[in-house]
Amino acid sequence: MTGNVFGYIRVSSTDQNEERQLVAMKERNVPGKNLFMDKQSGKDFERPSYKKMIRRLKPGDLLYILSIDRLGRNYMEIQEQWRILTREKKIDICVLDMPLLDTRSGKDLMGTFIADLVLQILSFVAQNERENIRRRQAEGIAAAQARGVRFGRPPRPLPPNFCAVHKAWRGKKITLQQAAKACEMPPGTFYSKAVKYENHT
Known part of the structure; x- marks a missing residue:
């Protein structure tokens, strides 16, 4: 690998913090200038830091992500972004918590087949978990509303006049x-x- 090393971190509003991902990137000696982080949902790839990183990537670069759901939580879009990164941008990707998803190794037909299979499974799991989270949130809100809980800011009191x-x-x-x-x-x-x-x- 002759290119630069990059790292991508994503946390959503439901995550506690990004510390675990930051530690993983520091352990791989990712330079601070090549570390990109978004704090928003993984439902799509309309994220400012991700887009900025894409523009910086050059053939031969290496991108670290901690897990596939940090890349995104949309099955079809994860597949498409993986294709763009590996085939159009011609970079390598290493998913730290899944050694089978490391494009630096297993570049033969069998290795590619296994990586593609694992990617499809994990992408499905990532989207399925997002949908489960949304369903649980909707059920929780509905149950709270049934109990009389009101959401949003309380109405402002009427002015004295x-x-x-x-x-x-x-x-x-x-x-x-x-x-x-x-x-x-x-x-x-x-x-x-x-x-x-x-x-x-």
Whole structure:
């Protein structure tokens, strides 16, 4: 291997941190300038650091990733990116927790076949786990909502002058725009709050 050594790290919002991946990259002496990290979902490859890294890669370079699900969690896109990296970019990839996925070795027909097979299996597992996580999250949210748990930011309290402004607006003494401006909110927001206010008074 005559090219440069790169490392790619990805953590999603559900991961604790990137420390384990960073340690693995340091153990392989990946230079800091060649280490790229994204903090977002693996559902696709629309990630800024990944795209930046792709532009830097040259034939003969070596890319380390800790596990295939750090590359992504979309079965078809993992396959496509692997093809782009190994065949178009002509780089080697080493998946640290799966020695069979190291393109530096086993470049004969049997080695390529085994690597492709392992890649397909792990890509399937990565996407399947993502779908399971999403399903569990959806089930948890639905169960919480059934218990009366409300999500999102709590509604802001009405301004002190809302009652007087609302009365003036309903009495046609001021326009909706004037009422909204007096309460320092968009007209649409004032109107929706006015309707809720009337339904609860």
